[in-house]
Amino acid sequence: MKRPVTRRKLLGGVAAALAGAILAPAARAAKAAVRKVFVSSDAPKGYHPGDHQWAMAIDAGRCIGCGLCVEACKKENNVPEGPYFRTWIERYVITRPQPGSGESRGPAHVDSPNGGMRGFPEPPVPKEEIQHAFFVPKLCNLCRHSPCVQVCPVGATFDAPDGAVLIDPKYCIGCGFCIQACPYGCRFMSPVTHTAEKCTLCYHRITRGLRPACVEVCPTEARVFGDLKHAGPSDPIRQFYERNKVQTLKPHLGTEPRVFYAGIDKEVR
Amino acid sequence: MNRFLRLPPQILRLVLLALGIVGSYAVARHFLTPPSFGEYGFYRGAALGEVAARPAVLAGREACAECHADQVTQVAAFSHKGLSCEGCHGAGQVHADNPDVAMEKLHYSHCVRCHEANPARPKWHKQVVAKDHYPGDKCTECHVPHAPSEVP
C-alpha cells in the first residue's frame, strides 16, 4: 500500500514545483511593481516612505511642564484657537492620604489648563500634601492597530508606510467617527476646515530631515524622536528603549501604541 | 434565451431596472474614484505628498546657526544647550527666509515659564519662587540667558 501513496506524493511534488516555477517570476514581478510604487511617491523628492519608520517616546520624568511643545505645535500646524490640541500636557498631582485613614494615597488631581500651553498655575493642593506630582505630554499614540483608521468610512485617515497616522484633509467628510474611536482623545474636529485633525508627527518636517516642532523646542529631552530604520545604538530613541522600563496607555484596548512612556504612574490614562 | 424571455413582464422590467442601477453605479465608481487611491493602501496616495508639502514655521537650530553661529556655539557650552532658540525667540522660518523680519520680543515670562517653582517639576530642574527670588521683571539684570551657568 505504500507505493500508490508515494507515487501520489511524487506527482504532487512535481505539480507543486511546476506551479512554483511558473508563479515565482510573477511573484517577483509583483514585488518589484510594489517597490516601484513605493519609490515613485509624491513626497518631497528623495524621500521614500518605505525607508523610514518614525517613532516617538515620552520620558515623562524629564517633562517640566513649560508648554513650549504645545505652543510650538499650535504655531507650526496652524491649529485653531480654543479647545483644539494636537498635543498637550497633563499634570498629575497625587496627594498624601489623610493621616490615620489607612489609605496608601490620597486622590489624584489632574489638570491641563489650555492644554498646558502657557505652563501651569499653582497646584490645587498645598505642597505639603503632595506625595507625587509630574507632567505627562500626550499626543497621537501611533497605534499598531489604530481604531481610528479602522472606523473611517471613506479611507481619509490611514497608516502611512513610514509609521505616521495621517488624515487626508481633502477626502475627510467630517463624520467624526475617528474622533469618537480614538481612546486617547488626540483627535478633534477643526472648526475651520470641518474635517478631523490630529498630530501628524509634523510629517512636513520629518520628510525634510527636520524634527517635529514639539521635539525641536523641548528643553529637557522629554520627547524622544527617531527613525527606527536608521537609528544606531547611540541614537536617543534606542537609548530610551535600552534604559527605560516603559508603559503604553490603555493597553487593555488592544490598540498596541508605538509611543512608549517612561516614568508615569498608575493614575495616567 | 427563451427561458429568459419567458420571464413574467413585471419581473423582466425590474431586472432591467436593477441592471441599469448597478451599471450606473459601476460607471460612477470608476470615474469618481480619485486617481491615486489605493497606491499604498486604502487612501489617496497623493495625500502623503500633500501633507508633506506644508511649509515649516519653526526653522530648527541648524537654520539659526547658519547666520548666528556664535550665539549657537555659546549656548551649546552652557546648561541651556538643550533649549531650542525658537523656544524663547519664537518661530523662526519667516526670519530665516527674510532676515529683515524681526523675531519676537523677549519677555520675563519666557524665563518664568520654565523656572517658576512647581512641585510637579523634577527636582533636578533649577526652579525658584519668582516673587521671592526677585521682585522685578528683568531676569537679565543678573542672569545671562545664553550662558546661564555664569550667575554672578
Added chain:
Amino acid sequence: MNEATNVVLELLPHFEGYVYPNEATPQPLWSVLIVLYPYITGLVAGAFIMASLVRVFNVRALEPVYRLSLLTAFAFLLCAPLPLLFHLGQPQRSFQVMITPHLTSPMAIFGFVYAWYLMAVLLLELWFDYRRDFVEWSRRAGGWKGLLYRVLTVGVDDVSEASVDLDRRMGHLLSVVGIPSAFLLHGYVGFIFGSVKANPWWGNVLMPIIFILSAIVSGIALCVFNYQVLMWVRRRTTDIRCLDVMGMFLFYALVVDAGVEALDWIHRVYSAEEGFQMMHQMANEKLFYTLNLGQALLGTLVPALLLGTLQLLRRHIPELARRRIYFASAVLILVGVLAMRWNVVIGGQLFSKSLRGVMSYKMEFAGMEGWFMGAFLLMLPFVILTVLIRLFLPEHPPGGKTGLPDAAPPPRLASQTGAP
C-alpha cells in the same frame, strides 16, 4: 502667566473633574442630529417588521395596517439620510462613502444597506403589493395622478390571476428577505456605537441588540399612533381587533426590550469595571430626567403596566378605554425610545475618556443641532407620509375598493382565528 491660564479656565466652565483638552468643546461632537438618525431608522425597521408579521407570519388581524406600516416605513426612510447629511463637516463629499467604502468601518456600509433596503426591499415590496391597484387606478384616474400611477406600473398592465399571484409570492419573498435586511439597517447603527471600544458607555456587545429591540418597539408604537390618528382624521373607527393584536405585540416586544436593557444595566452595576463610578455619576446627574423619568418610567414602566393590564383584562375593559390606552402607550413609548437614543448618544459624550470628568450640554434653539432642526426633522416624515397617504391610501380610490385601512374584515368564526 497665571492670568492667562485663569482666563482660559473661565471660558470652559462646563465640565467637572478632568477632561482631555480636545473634549472640552461647548457642544458634543455627535449631537441632536445623531440622536435622530437611529431613532428614524429604528422606526423604519420596526414598522417594516410589523408589516412582515402580516405577510410572513400570517397575522391576519393586522391586515388593516399593512399598507400604512409600509408607507410609514417608506416616509421615514426617505428622511433618514437627512440628519447624517446635515451633520457632516463636508456633506458635499458624502458620496465618497459609496465610491470608496472602507469596509472595516460599520459606517461605510450605510450607503449600500440604505440603497438595498430602500430599493430592493421596501420599494419592491410596496410595488408588488400595489401593482394591481396601480394598473386599475391608472385607468381610472386622470391628470398628473393618472400619469403617476401609469409610470408606477412600469408599463406592465397584466393583472391576470397568475400575474397577481406572482405579485403576492414576490411580496412574501421580499418580506422574508426584508426582516434580516431591516435588522441590518438598524443593527449596523447599534454596531457603530457597540464597536467603539474607546467609549465604555457605548462599546459593548448588547448595543446592537438593544437598538434592534427598541427599534421594533418604537416601530410598532408608531404604527399604532399613525393608524389611530389617520382614522381620527377621517372620522372612521379603528378596527379594535387590529389594535388589540398590535397592542399584544407591542407589549411583548416592550418586555423583551426592557429585559435586555435591564440586563445591560445589571451587568454594568455588577461587574463595576473601570469608569463605572464616573458613568454612574454622569447618568445620575446629567441624564437624570431623560433616563429615569423619560426612558425608564414614562417610556417603559408605565406603558408596560398599561399594556400588560390590557393583556390580562382585555375582556373586561370597554373598547373606547382600550383605544385610549393604546394611544397613550404608543405616545409614551415613542417618547421613551427617543429618550433612549438621547441617553445613549449624548450620554456617551458627557464624560471624558480619561474617566475622570463629566461635561454638561445645553441644547441650543437655533443652529444645525438645535431644537428647531430637531423638530423639523421629526415633522418632515409625517408631512411626507401625509402626501403618500393621499396618493396611495385614498379614502375614495379612483373606482377601486382597495386601500382603506379600516375595511372591517368579514366576521370570523372562533375556529378560524388562528392568530394569537
